[in-house]
Amino acid sequence: MTSIHPTAIVADEAEIADDVEIGPFCVVGPHVKLSAGVSLRSHVCVEGTTTVGEGTTIFPFASIGLPPQDKKYQGEESRLDIGAHCIIREHVTINPGTQGGGLVTRIGERCLILVGAHVAHDCVIGNEVILVNNVLLGGHVVLEDFVIVGGGAAVHQFVRIGTHAFVGGMSALENDVIPFGSAIGNRANLGGLNIVGLKRRGFERESIHALRRAYRLLFAQEGTLKERLADVDTAFPDDVNVQRIVAFIRSGGDRAICTPRGGREV
Known part of the structure; x- marks a missing residue:
């Protein structure tokens, strides 16, 4: 009743x-x-x-x-x-x-x-x-499934945060965070993958290693982000998780992509 x-x-x-x-x-x-x-x-x-x-x-x-x-x-x-x-x-x-x-x-x-x-x-x-x-x-703002945003963080309008991503507490986030990414800071930079979250969600070891390899290739120092994205797409054509990152970046948005500190953007 x-x-x-x-x-x-x-x-x-x-x-x-x-x-x-x-x-x-x-x-x-x-x-x-x-x-x-x-x-x-x-x-x-x-x-x-x-x-x-x-x-x-x-x-x-x-x-x-x-x-x-x-x-x-x-x-x-x-x-x-x-x-x-x-x-x-x-x-x-x-x-x-x-x-x-x-x-x-x-x-x-x-x-x-x-x-x-x-x-x-x-x-x-x-x-x-x-x-x-x-x-x-x-x-x-768009937050995909399983995102965690830490206490006191502020997310700029029109920002997208991909699935299973993590934003650290007290961060000021003004750019998009790739799926499975981990961002922290003011202004926030990408600090790697959300490994803790992936393990808690039961992702297999092989899947995490593939994401790590794709991450290193995507944010290498050589070439433009567009060129490196094409390399990731070619290297991991059948990996569902990596392809989520590829699709997220290619779909674009109003904000730039959050990159590691010192990383380059197109």
């Missing part, structure tokens, strides 16, 4: 599943959909055209779905989609999309977003992403 605390304010038009729990002093707007098993612990504000996926828990003082912090936003209808089984901790802020970003912000499934993190407008976050305390994501 749905449990709504008497001090909570829930709009009549909101779509509330049968077993949702809404705690003390929560506010739920008229265009909100709370799926089965959602729990709003207390003092949570969920507004806008926002869908919260099954089994997601949101902790006190989180602000979810309120208007984006973008001066170009003129009140156009946009939305926020949060996937199933996420944990969103205290004081997290997540904004919906804008006209300039497709009018939607998306959070995948089984994400862990810790205290004070901010997810700006038009961000697209994959599955099983972890944002540690006080992470700041600018608008239009």
Whole structure:
């Protein structure tokens, strides 16, 4: 049975599943959909055209779905989609999309977003992403599956972070991070591969060694990044993980690729 605390304010038009729990002093707007098993612990504000996926828990003082912090936003209808089984901790802020970003912000499934993190407008976050305390994501940031961003890190708008990548705490990241990469610093440089994360995720020894060889070739001193990328593509045509890196770089973006300190870019 749905449990709504008497001090909570829930709009009549909101779509509330049968077993949702809404705690003390929560506010739920008229265009909100709370799926089965959602729990709003207390003092949570969920507004806008926002869908919260099954089994997601949101902790006190989180602000979810309120208007984006973008001066170009003129009140156009946009939305926020949060996937199933996420944990969103205290004081997290997540904004919906804008006209300039497709009018939607998306959070995948089984994400862990810790205290004070901010997810700006038009961000697209994959599955099983972890944002540690006080992470700041600018608008239009893309985080692929299994990304971890360390505490206090700030990610520039339009940056892409590839699958299984890691960004160290307190980093200021202004360029794209390749899949499986590890970046740290202000401004962040690529510090190698996310070997610890790969081992924890059960990647085989041979796969990790192949990624290491591809990394060394990709960021060698000879030639341009474009030339070295072609060499990696040729050397590892059937390696799925290496090809993810190749495809990520070739797909391009608004930001440059994060490289090792002293490395060269095209």
